[in-house]
Amino acid sequence: MADNIKKPVRELENVVIRFSGDSGDGMQLTGTLFSDTSALFGNYLATFPDYPAEIRAPQGTVGGVSGFQVHFGHGEVNTPGDYADVLVAMNPAALKANTKWVKSGGIIIVDIDSFTEKNFQKAGYNNDPLTDPKMKDYNVIQAPITSLTQESLKDLNLDNKSVLRSKNMFALGMVYWLFDRPMDFTNKFFENKFKKNPVVLEANKTVLKAGYQYAESSEALQSSYSVAPAKIEKGIYRNINGNVATAWGLLAAAEKSKLTLFLGSYPITPATDILQELSTRKDLGVKTFQAEDEIAGICSAIGASFAGHLAVTTTSGPGLSLKTEATGLAVITELPLVIVNVQRGGPSTGLPTKTEQADLLQAIYGRHGESPLVVLAASTPSNCFHYAFVAAKIALEHMTPVILLTDGFLANGSEPWKIPEMKDLPDIKPPLIKEGAEDYKPYKRLNDNMVRGWAVPGTKGFEHRLGGLEKMAVTGAVSYVPENHQVMVNEREKKVEAVVNDIPDLKILGEESGELLLIGWGGTYGHLYTAFRELRKEGFKLSYIHFNYIKPFPKNTAQILNSFKKRLVCELNLGQMANYLRMKFEGLSFLQYNKVQGLPFTVIELKEQIKKILEGK
Amino acid sequence: MNEQVTLQPKDFKSDQEVRWCAGCGDHAVLSAVHRAMAQTGIPREKIALISGIGCSSRFPYYMNTYAFHGIHGRAPAIASGVKMANPDLSVWVITGDGDALAIGGNHFIHVIRRNINLNIILLNNQIYGLTKGQYSPTSFQGQISKTSPFGTIEPPFHPGELTLGAQGNFFARSLDYNVKLTTDILVEAAKFQGTSVVEVLQNCVIYNDNAYGYINDKAYKEDRQLILEQGKPMIFGKNNDKGIIMEDMQLKVVKLGENGITEKNILIHDAKAQSPLIHWMLAKMNFPEFPVAFGVIRAVEEDTYSLKMKRQIEYIQKNSKIKNVDDLLRSGNTWEV
Numbered sequence: 001m002a003d004n005i006k007k008p009v010r011e012l013e014n015v016v017i018r019f020s021g022d023s024g025d026g027m028q029l030t031g032t033l034f035s036d037t038s039a040l041f042g043n044y045l046a047t048f049p050d051y052p053a054e055i056r057a058p059q060g061t062v063g064g065v066s067g068f069q070v071h072f073g074h075g076e077v078n079t080p081g082d083y084a085d086v087l088v089a090m091n092p093a094a095l096k097a098n099t100k101w102v103k104s105g106g107i108i109i110v111d112i113d114s115f116t117e118k119n120f121q122k123a124g125y126n127n128d129p130l131t132d133p134k135m136k137d138y139n140v141i142q143a144p145i146t147s148l149t150q151e152s153l154k155d156l157n158l159d160n161k162s163v164l165r166s167k168n169m170f171a172l173g174m175v176y177w178l179f180d181r182p183m184d185f186t187n188k189f190f191e192n193k194f195k196k197n198p199v200v201l202e203a204n205k206t207v208l209k210a211g212y213q214y215a216e217s218s219e220a221l222q223s224s225y226s227v228a229p230a231k232i233e234k235g236i237y238r239n240i241n242g243n244v245a246t247a248w249g250l251l252a253a254a255e256k257s258k259l260t261l262f263l264g265s266y267p268i269t270p271a272t273d274i275l276q277e278l279s280t281r282k283d284l285g286v287k288t289f290q291a292e293d294e295i296a297g298i299c300s301a302i303g304a305s306f307a308g309h310l311a312v313t314t315t316s317g318p319g320l321s322l323k324t325e326a327t328g329l330a331v332i333t334e335l336p337l338v339i340v341n342v343q344r345g346g347p348s349t350g351l352p353t354k355t356e357q358a359d360l361l362q363a364i365y366g367r368h369g370e371s372p373l374v375v376l377a378a379s380t381p382s383n384c385f386h387y388a389f390v391a392a393k394i395a396l397e398h399m400t401p402v403i404l405l406t407d408g409f410l411a412n413g414s415e416p417w418k419i420p421e422m423k424d425l426p427d428i429k430p431p432l433i434k435e436g437a438e439d440y441k442p443y444k445r446l447n448d449n450m451v452r453g454w455a456v457p458g459t460k461g462f463e464h465r466l467g468g469l470e471k472m473a474v475t476g477a478v479s480y481v482p483e484n485h486q487v488m489v490n491e492r493e494k495k496v497e498a499v500v501n502d503i504p505d506l507k508i509l510g511e512e513s514g515e516l517l518l519i520g521w522g523g524t525y526g527h528l529y530t531a532f533r534e535l536r537k538e539g540f541k542l543s544y545i546h547f548n549y550i551k552p553f554p555k556n557t558a559q560i561l562n563s564f565k566k567r568l569v570c571e572l573n574l575g576q577m578a579n580y581l582r583m584k585f586e587g588l589s590f591l592q593y594n595k596v597q598g599l600p601f602t603v604i605e606l607k608e609q610i611k612k613i614l615e616g617k
Numbered sequence: 618m619n620e621q622v623t624l625q626p627k628d629f630k631s632d633q634e635v636r637w638c639a640g641c642g643d644h645a646v647l648s649a650v651h652r653a654m655a656q657t658g659i660p661r662e663k664i665a666l667i668s669g670i671g672c673s674s675r676f677p678y679y680m681n682t683y684a685f686h687g688i689h690g691r692a693p694a695i696a697s698g699v700k701m702a703n704p705d706l707s708v709w710v711i712t713g714d715g716d717a718l719a720i721g722g723n724h725f726i727h728v729i730r731r732n733i734n735l736n737i738i739l740l741n742n743q744i745y746g747l748t749k750g751q752y753s754p755t756s757f758q759g760q761i762s763k764t765s766p767f768g769t770i771e772p773p774f775h776p777g778e779l780t781l782g783a784q785g786n787f788f789a790r791s792l793d794y795n796v797k798l799t800t801d802i803l804v805e806a807a808k809f810q811g812t813s814v815v816e817v818l819q820n821c822v823i824y825n826d827n828a829y830g831y832i833n834d835k836a837y838k839e840d841r842q843l844i845l846e847q848g849k850p851m852i853f854g855k856n857n858d859k860g861i862i863m864e865d866m867q868l869k870v871v872k873l874g875e876n877g878i879t880e881k882n883i884l885i886h887d888a889k890a891q892s893p894l895i896h897w898m899l900a901k902m903n904f905p906e907f908p909v910a911f912g913v914i915r916a917v918e919e920d921t922y923s924l925k926m927k928r929q930i931e932y933i934q935k936n937s938k939i940k941n942v943d944d945l946l947r948s949g950n951t952w953e954v
C-alpha cells in the first residue's frame with residue numbers, strides 16, 4: 001500500500017457526521033469523543049443523540065439502532081445538521097435506519113464483517129443492501145472493522161466480548177483520519193477512564209490507532225478533509241445539553257436568591273435528566289424529592305414554596321396535564337413556582353422520545369378558571385441555563401408560577417457553551433417579609449408590579465392562611481363577595497402582565513421593516529436562524545424574530561409585527577403560536593408553516609417554504 | 618422545635634367564624650387541636666397546618682397559625698414539601714375519609730411509607746359531607762347514601778389497616794365526643810418523630826348521623842370501647858370485668874373471673890412493639906365481636922425522612938469538591954479558547 005504517499009487534504013466549511021450502530025455498540029460515546037475533540041480543535045459544534053425508542057430492542061434490529069449526529073464547522077453552526085456528509089453504520093440495521101439521512105454523494109462507512117445473511121434478516125433486508133443500485137449515490141467504504149479490531153488485539157490477552165466492545169474505536173479512528181483530527185484528547189480520555197485497567201486502556205488506544213492507519217492506507221478513501229478552526233469568542237467552554245443547562249440554571253438562581261432549591265418531580269421522558277442531575281447536586285444543598293406521582297411532585301413544590309424555598313417541578317406533556325389543578329392552586333395562592341415542561345410528541349403518550357411544540361396553548365391557558373401565569377421558552381440547548389435562571393427570577397420576584405417550555409430536541413441536543421461567571425448574573429430579590437416588619441397583609445400589593453409579600457412559616461407575628469378558595473383583596477380572608485372575585489381576577493392578570501417591565505425587548509434580525517417577517521419561538525431557533533442566515537446570504541430580503549418571552553410578550557412586539565407586510569410563523573404544531581398571535585394582535589394576518597412529525601425542522605424545507613413566499617408562489 | 622412558650626387554647630383560634638353545621642363532630646376536634654397545640658408549647662409561628670378539601674379541610678381558617686388549604690387529596694404532598702423545606706416546623710395535616718383514602722389514597726400511603734414527620738388527623742365520618750351525602754371509601758358495605766340508594770356493594774377501607782400496611786409507625790384512634798382523649802393523643806402524635814396518623818371517628822350530623830352510635834351510646838359505651846394505655850392490661854367494660862387475651866394467634870374477649878381468667882392472663886398493651894401484628898389486630902377489632910380500640914395503638918420511632926435527607930446532604934457537602942455554582946460550571950470536561 002501507498003504508505004508513504006500523502007493523500008490530498010481538502011478544505012471544508014462544515015461537516016455533519018452520523019455515527020450509528022446497535023445500542024450496545026457505544027455510538028453515543030464515539031460521537032461524544034468526536035465532538036469533544038472537534039470542540040478542543042476549535043470548531044463550532046452542535047450534536048444530537050438519537051436513542052432507540054425501546055430500551056432493549058433485539059440486537060441487530062432497526063428498533064435497536066442508536067445514533068449520534070455531530071455538526072461541526074469553521075463557519076457558524078446552529079443545528080446538528082439536516083443531512084449527514086458521513087454515515088458510520090456498524091451493521092445493516094444502522095444502514096437501513098439512516099441511509100435516508102445521508103446527503104447524495106456522501107460517505108458511508110460500514111463494518112462489512114457485520115453484513116451477513118443473518119443480520120440482513122434481522123434488519124429486514126431481503127438481500128445484501130450494498131448491492132442495491134441506490135448505493136451508487138454514495139461513496140460506500142466497506143471496512144472489515146470487526147476482524148481488523150480482533151486482529152489488532154490478538155496479542156493482548158482479552159476475551160472476545162471485550163475485544164468486540166472496542167470496535168467502535170476503530171470506526172472513530174477512521175473518522176479521525178478522514179477529518180484530520182488529533183487523537184491525543186481521546187487517548188487522554190482512555191487514560192483517565194481505564195486508569196485501573198491497563199489492558200483495556202491499551203486495547204482502546206491500539207484499536208483507535210489501527211482504525212486511523214487503516215483509513216490512511218485504504219485505497220477507497222482518496223483524500224482526507226480539514227475543517228479549519230473557527231473564530232470563537234475567548235473564554236472557558238464546556239459541552240452542555242438542554243436538560244443539564246436547565247438544572248444548572250436553577251442552581252444558579254438558588255445561589256443568587258440565597259434560597260435553597262427544592263425539586264419535587266416524577267420521572268418522565270424526556271424531562272427525567274433534570275431530576276437526575278439535581279439529585280446528584282446534594283453538594284449544593286439541593287433537596288430533590290422523587291414523588292409518588294406528578295401531582296405530588298408539584299404539590300410538594302407548592303408546600304416548599306409556602307415554606308420559603310425556591311420550588312421547582314419538572315415534567316413533560318402528560319405530566320403537565322396532571323399538574324394542571326395544582327398549578328391553579330399556585331396561581332391563586334400567588335406563590336413562586338417554576339414548572340419546567342420538556343415538550344414531547346402528544347397527545348397522550350404520543351411520541352415520548354421525540355420533539356414537538358404542541359403544549360404552547362396548554363401552558364398559556366390550560367387550567368380551569370382565569371388562571372394567568374408567566375410562560376417562557378428556551379431556544380437553544382445552552383440557553384436553557386439562562387431561561388431557567390430567568391424563570392426562577394421572575395417567579396420569585398413577581399410571586400407567580402412560571403412555566404418554562406423546552407423540548408426533546410433542546411433537552412438532548414448539546415453544544416459548546418461559554419461558561420458564565422456567577423458574579424455576572426443579576427441578584428434575585430424575592431419580597432420576603434422579615435420578622436419585625438411593620439405589619440403583614442398576605443394580599444397587600446407591595447408595588448406597581450402588584451406583587452404580594454412572602455411571609456414564610458416560622459416568621460413570628462405574620463401567621464396567615466393561604467388556600468384555594470378565593471381571597472379577599474389585601475387581607476386574604478376567604479371571600480365569596482362577587483365584586484371581590486372580579487378584583488382578584490383582575491389583580492392576578494395585571495400582576496402577570498406587569499412582568500413585561502422586567503423583560504427585554506424583542507431583538508429583530510435583519511431590517512426593521514419590510515416584506516417578510518419570519519417568526520419562531522422556543523426550540524426551533526437553530527433551524528430558523530440558519531435558514532434566515534443562508535437566505536440572506538443568497539440575497540433574499542427578510543427579517544426574523546424569535547420569542548423566548550411568550551406571556552407576557554415583550555413590549556415592542558406589536559410595533560415589530562406591524563412593520564411588515566407578511567408574517568410567517570413556523571412551529572412544530574398545527575399553528576398554536578400563529579393563532580395566539582392572531583388573537584393578541586387583532587387585525588394582523590399570519591402565514592404559517594407547520595410540521596408535526598416528532599422531528600425538528602430541516603433548514604432545507606424552511607428555506608423552500610420561505611422562498612415560495614418571497615417569490616410570491 | 619426547642620423553643621417553648623406558654624399559650625392557651627384560645628390563642629390558637631382565628632378570628633374567622635366557624636362554619637360547620639351545629640352539632641358536627643368537627644367542632645370538638647377543633648377544640649382538641651387548640652388544646653393540644655397549647656399543651657405542646659410550640660410557638661404559633663412554628664406550626665403549619667395543611668388540609669385538602671372536604672368539611673374537615675376547612676380547619677386552616679380556624680387556626681391562628683400558619684396554615685394552607687390545599688386541593689382535594691393532596692394535603693400530605695403539600696405538607697411533605699413544607700416539612701422538607703423547614704423541618705423545624707410542627708406540620709399538621711387535616712383530612713377526611715374521602716380526601717385521604719379516595720382521591721388522596723396514593724399520597725396517604727406514600728407519606729406514611731417515607732415516615733415524614735407530620736401529624737395527620739383523619740376525620741372519619743364514613744360519608745362525603747361537603748358534597749352532601751355520597752358514600753366514602755370507609756362507608757360500610759350496604760350503607761345507604763345518595764349515590765348508593767340501594768346500599769353500597771364495596772367493602773370499606775380501615776384507616777388503621779391501611780396505615781400499618783403502608784409501614785406506618787404511629788396509629789391512634791379517638792372519637793370526636795371524647796375531647797380529652799383526642800387532646801392526649803394529639804399531644805402524643807405531636808411529640809412523635811415520624812408520620813403519625815390519628816383517626817378520629819367523627820359524627821356527620823347531617824348526612825350520616827349516629828354512625829358511631831353503636832359504640833358511643835351511653836348505655837353500652839364502656840362495653841364497646843377499649844381505651845388502650847401503654848403498659849396497661851387491655852381491660853374494659855362497665856364493671857371493668859372484660860379483657861382481651863391472645864389465643865391460637867387470635868384476639869379473644871374474655872370475662873375476668875370466668876374459667877379461671879385473672880388480670881394476669883390479659884394482654885398488656887405495648888404500642889412500642891416492633892412487630893405490627895397485634896397492633897393490626899387491635900386496629901381491626903370491631904363490634905359486635907370486639908370492642909373498638911381507642912388510644913395510641915402503635916408508636917415505634919425510626920429515623921424520619923427529613924433527618925435522613927439532612928444527613929445525606931451534609932455528608933455529600935463535606936466530601937464534595939464542588940462548593941458553589943462556579944465550581945460546578947468549571948467541573949469535568951472544559952477547555953479554553
Ligand code: SF4
Binds near residue numbers: 641
Ligand atoms: S355536613 Fe356533616 S361533616 Fe360537614 S359540617 Fe355538616 S355535620 Fe359536619
